[in-house]
Amino acid sequence: MDYLDELESESIHIxxxxxxxxxxxxxxxxxxxxxxxxxxxxxxxxRPGKFPFPLVHIDTGHNFEETIRYRDEMVERIGExxxxxxxxxxxxxxxxxxxxxxxxxxxxxxxVTLLDTIQAHGFDACIGGARRDEEKARAKExxxxxxxxxxxxxxxxxRPELWNIYNGKIHKxxxxxxxxxxxxxxxxxxxxIRREKIALPSIYFxxxxxxxxxxxxxxxxxxxLNMDDEDIITNRKVRFRTVGDMSCTAAxxxxxxxxxxxxxxxxxxxxxxxxxxMDDKVSEAAMEDRKKGGYF
Numbered sequence: 001m002d003y004l005d006e007l008e009s010e011s012i013h014i015x016x017x018x019x020x021x022x023x024x025x026x027x028x029x030x031x032x033x034x035x036x037x038x039x040x041x042x043x044x045x046x047r048p049g050k051f052p053f054p055l056v057h058i059d060t061g062h063n064f065e066e067t068i069r070y071r072d073e074m075v076e077r078i079g080e081x082x083x084x085x086x087x088x089x090x091x092x093x094x095x096x097x098x099x100x101x102x103x104x105x106x107x108x109x110x111x112v113t114l115l116d117t118i119q120a121h122g123f124d125a126c127i128g129g130a131r132r133d134e135e136k137a138r139a140k141e142x143x144x145x146x147x148x149x150x151x152x153x154x155x156x157x158x159r160p161e162l163w164n165i166y167n168g169k170i171h172k173x174x175x176x177x178x179x180x181x182x183x184x185x186x187x188x189x190x191x192x193i194r195r196e197k198i199a200l201p202s203i204y205f206x207x208x209x210x211x212x213x214x215x216x217x218x219x220x221x222x223x224x225l226n227m228d229d230e231d232i233i234t235n236r237k238v239r240f241r242t243v244g245d246m247s248c249t250a251a252x253x254x255x256x257x258x259x260x261x262x263x264x265x266x267x268x269x270x271x272x273x274x275x276x277x278m279d280d281k282v283s284e285a286a287m288e289d290r291k292k293g294g295y296f
Contacts, residue, residue: 004192007184008041014143014166014180015045018053018125021168022176025053025125026083026118031067032243033200034129034181037189039078040198041180053127054081058114060106061088062224062245070201085117102226103215105247115151118175125168125176133185134273143182149173186241186273187266194259206239206257217250241266241273 018025027042029035042051057071075082087109090096095116096109118126132139140155144166147153159167168176181189193200210221212231219225221233224246238251239262256262 004188004195007181007188008044008192010164010183011038011041011180012045013164014178015042015127017166017168018127018178019046021166022125024122025127025178026056026121026123027051027053027127028114028129029055029057029071029082030129030243031057031063031071031201032129033189033193033204034131036074036198036200037192038127038129038180039074040196043078051080054083056083056085056117056121056123056126058085058110058117059087060110060245061086062106062222062247064201064203064220064240064243064246064249066201066203067243070199083117083121085113087113089113090116100226102228103247104226105245107245107248111151118151123175124170125178127178127180129181130177130179131184131186131189132182141177141179141182143179144168145177145179146170147175147177151175153177187263190259190263190266194263201243203240203243204262206237206254206261208235209238209251210234211236211238211251218253219250220246222246 027035027038029039039055046052055075059068071082087096087106090109090113091098096112099105099109117123130138130141132141140158142158142161144159144161145153146157146159148157149171161167170176184192192198210233211218212221212225212227212233213219214225214231218236218238220238221227221231225231236251236253237255239254239256240249240251242249254262254265256265
């Protein structure tokens, strides 16, 4: 076995543990490369049968069009159930307030919609594509990460995971966030995508796009950005290393339009992929604060 086989085997084992230990799990799907990789791993874990869980997408309404198109085409191709929780509905119901100002984003508003979706469907485990190399708060997570009855995360309550033994026992109302690719890196994911010939949304590859520069980062010009006369639109050749809300996900200038070129580019990069996420720059502990409130 090479190292990708070992990572794949561990992740499949974790997915099967989820199916065996929980009554109503779900796989959170963002349309990004990590959740797409999880879908491929789930296919290997459970085919020719159906997945023992639905896919769940928390839709901010400010997603990249290419991502939503990919999501719908993929769901039709694999024939699995998709549940969509809409941030717009949470806004309409008065549960969250639309942010204002130049750097307004709906990304943080997802938490309420996610918790409502978990409660409405009674999910006791949510599978996600977070990796420990992404961000320091995510490095504190266990593979089975317990959330209390309010959906909140306490890093001090995390359980030891010795000898690949995962404890999924929870009290009523609690749920577990499960991270099968915790031990993967960004480069591992791309090498796996290359090996498995997995199709991705086109925004991951270099393309021409109208952009503005904001806070030192290139942002895709879109109706979801609060733009003013200071924002000058220029056409750049860019790609996106990570996929999130259009109002908080920055692009990187790149000529990498093939997977081999992307892998070479990542290998030489000195900036993490989360370095292109504006929501992580709100404060030093921005991600950890969101996770404590119920963010994935």
